[in-house]
Amino acid sequence: MERLVETEWLDTLSPRDSCAARSRSDIRRVNWLMGNVDVLERLLRGARGSCRIVDLGAGDGTFLLRLARRLAPCWGRTEAVLVDRHDLLCAQTRDGFLELGWTVESVQADAFDWLAGQGTGAGTVLIANLFLHHFSEEQLRSLFEMASSRCIVFAACEPRRKAIALTASRLLGLIGCNAVTRHDGPASVRAGFAATELSALWPQGSDWELREDPAGWFGHCFLARRVVEG
Numbered sequence: 001m002e003r004l005v006e007t008e009w010l011d012t013l014s015p016r017d018s019c020a021a022r023s024r025s026d027i028r029r030v031n032w033l034m035g036n037v038d039v040l041e042r043l044l045r046g047a048r049g050s051c052r053i054v055d056l057g058a059g060d061g062t063f064l065l066r067l068a069r070r071l072a073p074c075w076g077r078t079e080a081v082l083v084d085r086h087d088l089l090c091a092q093t094r095d096g097f098l099e100l101g102w103t104v105e106s107v108q109a110d111a112f113d114w115l116a117g118q119g120t121g122a123g124t125v126l127i128a129n130l131f132l133h134h135f136s137e138e139q140l141r142s143l144f145e146m147a148s149s150r151c152i153v154f155a156a157c158e159p160r161r162k163a164i165a166l167t168a169s170r171l172l173g174l175i176g177c178n179a180v181t182r183h184d185g186p187a188s189v190r191a192g193f194a195a196t197e198l199s200a201l202w203p204q205g206s207d208w209e210l211r212e213d214p215a216g217w218f219g220h221c222f223l224a225r226r227v228v229e230g
């Protein structure tokens, strides 16, 4: 399947639109079905020395909160940063981070602009969930270029561009997903990734260890970890 990046309906709707709100709740179920929290937890298990985790395209922050609950026992006090075009963090989700002893900041910004303004990223882990597939190869190359000098670990979980995932995405109506999600699901799979496509876009060099694999039936995961000398 050729990779095809299309505009997703959710990205065209106001965050106050009821169909957008409903679609974000569908995405929570899709994340659960894909097992994306488990995937990112596995990828980040070995990420020692981190004190800040940034979710690019974080949505309402509930995905990072679920992940934070898994990581908190090993990670200790951590700063969570949610970067999204929309500020969707609600009081309940904010309290969830605070209960873990974490701090949380919601940044309403374009992820590219935000990254461009960041420093060296010592102790920073960048994650992306169902986000990278929004972008062309050229845009991803530029995102990865910036990310590679601003983090110690970059981990992502995205749709897998594969027939079985496309078929499953066409059945999202069966679990009650609305028209927006029924459009965006298949579009996300067509814009998803396969083989080592993301690794090929990460800046070349020996100071990064890369891993890219299928994740479950429908997912595709990518990990870039800075190699620490000695």
Ligand SMILES: C[S@@+](CC[C@H](N)C(=O)[O-])C[C@H]1O[C@@H](n2cnc3c(N)ncnc32)[C@H](O)[C@@H]1O
Pocket (backbone or CB within 6 Å): 011, 027, 028, 031, 056, 057, 058, 059, 060, 063, 083, 084, 085, 086, 109, 110, 111, 112, 128, 129, 130, 131, 134
């Ligand atoms: C499919 S949703 C996934 C949300 C979240 N990661 C999750 O799994 O629940 C993609 C998110 O990316 C955000 N987004 C799209 N393009 C963006 C950009 N250039 N910069 C920041 N956020 C962006 C959208 O607003 C949306 O919240």
